[in-house]
Amino acid sequence: MDKGGTKVVVLGVGLHPFGRFPEKSVTELGRTAGLEALKDAGVAYKDIQAGYCGHVVSSAGTGLDIFEELGSTGIPVTNVELACASSSRAAELAATAIKAGIYDMCMVIGVEKMSRGMLGFGQSVGNAMRFGAAMGLAILPGEYAMQAQRHMAIYGTRPEHFAQVSVKAHRNGSLNPYAQYQVPLTLEEVMSSRMVADPLTLYQCCPTSDGASAVILCSEERARRYTTKPVYLVESMGATPIYMPGEIELSEGPTAWLAQKVYEKAGVGPEDVDVAQCHDAFTPGEVLTVEKLGFCKEGEGGPFVWEGNTEITGKKPMNTDGGLLSRGHPMGATGGAMITEIVRQLRGEAGPRQVANAKLGMIHNAGVGGIQISILSI
C-alpha cells in the first residue's frame, strides 16, 4: 500500500470456530464466518463489490463455491494462496483495491479443512522434491526447531523459554470460545509432552484444524454510514527472503526488515504497539519474532517471553486469543483470525482477553512462500 489514496477501514469480522468439523464442508465453514462478518459490519452481501478467498489445500474454484453460498451478484472473486498467510495477503490485496478507489467494500474469507497429523511439508505445502522429503529433510516443525537450537547455542535461550509461549497461548485460548483448545496447560505438561523435533514437544506445535475467518474492508468514507469508531487497516505489506551472500537464514521471510518498512510507512515504532499477533506455528515463532518486531533486543526473546512481557497484562501482549498454538491453525483462515482478534481488541470487545487501552495493533503472519506484516489502529 502506498502513501495517499483513501484510507481503509475494517468494518466487520467473523469466524467459524477452529477445531475438527469432519461433517462440515469448506463452503459451510466459510459461509458461517461470512454471515458473522456481515452481521458485525451491519451490511448486506449485495454491498460487497469484490471477494477474496484465502485457502491452501482446497481445489481451484473454492473461492466462488464459498461466496456463492452468500449470494450470486456477479462480483469478481479471487483465490489467494500464501500458505499459512493466505488471508493476510488477501486482505492486503482487497485493501489495495479500496485505496485505489476501485471498490468501496470487499470481503475476505479465509478457510481450510485439514487432515490430522504432521503436515506433509514436502507434499501439500510445497514441492516434495525441492524440500527433500524422501531424504528426511522436509520436517515442518524442524525448521522452527533448528532456529531454536541455534538461538539456544548463540544466546543461551533455554528450552523452557520456548515452552512458556505455549503455556501463555493455552491460557489465552481458554478465554476464547472460538479456539480449538480451551484448556490451560502447565509448563510441566508442555515440556513433558512427547518430543517431536528437539527442543519442540508436541504441545509446542500448532494443530491441524478446520475453520474459517471473514473480514469486511471498506473505504473510510463508506464506513461513516455504519460506524463512528472505525478501525483502520493502516498498512499491510509482504515480502520474500532477501539473499545475503554468505548468510544463512531459515525463516519464511525478512521479518525485521519488513517490520522496519511497515513502521516507517505507518509513521510509528515498536513502542507504539499495544497488542500484536505473530506466527506462533511453533513456539520459537514468538521468541524470535518479538526480537524482529523490535519489542526487545536481539537475542533477548527468551527472557522477554519468560518474564511475562507477552501476556495479556504484559508490555507487549501477543496472541491474546491463543495464537496458532491454541486458537488453532486452519492455514487459509489464520490471517483473517489474526485481524479479527486485533479488531476486537482495538474496539474494546475482547472481553476477558481485553488489553487495557489498546489503540494500535500489529500482525505478523508467515507462510511457506513469504510473510505479511500489518498495522491497525483506531
Next chain:
Amino acid sequence: MVPLRSGMMRLPDTPDGKPVLLGSRCPKCAVYYFPRRQICIACGQNGLDETDLSARGKVWTYTIARQTPPGSLVEAPYAVAVVELPEKVAVRAVLTDVDLESVRVGMEVEITLAKMKEDEEGNEVVSYKFRPV
C-alpha cells in the same frame, strides 16, 4: 547405484567412496550456490560455472527428528542439520554414524554416501548424508 535426486551430487566410483556435491560458482563475483542454479542472485550473472563443493563443513544448526515425517525414507529418530561448507553454502542433510545426544552447533562433519532404498530394477538408490569427522 542411482541417485535419489539427480543433479545434486556426483557418485563415487565405488560404494565405499565419497560423493561430491555439485554446486554453482559465479564467474563474475565468485559467490557459490547449492544446489546448482542458473542465475547469480548476488550480481545477476546469467550462466554459472559448475563446481565441486568441499566434503567437510560445520553444523550451523540441527534438530533431532523424533517422528518420521511424511514421505521420508529415513526412520526417526535421526539428526538433521544445516551444514555450512567453507564455500559459504548451506546444505541440509541427515547426520549419520552419530550419537544423537552429541550433536552440537559447530560440530565438524564430512559427507558420506547413504543407501536410501532399492528401486524396482534392484539398483541401490543413494543419497548423501554427513557424519562427524
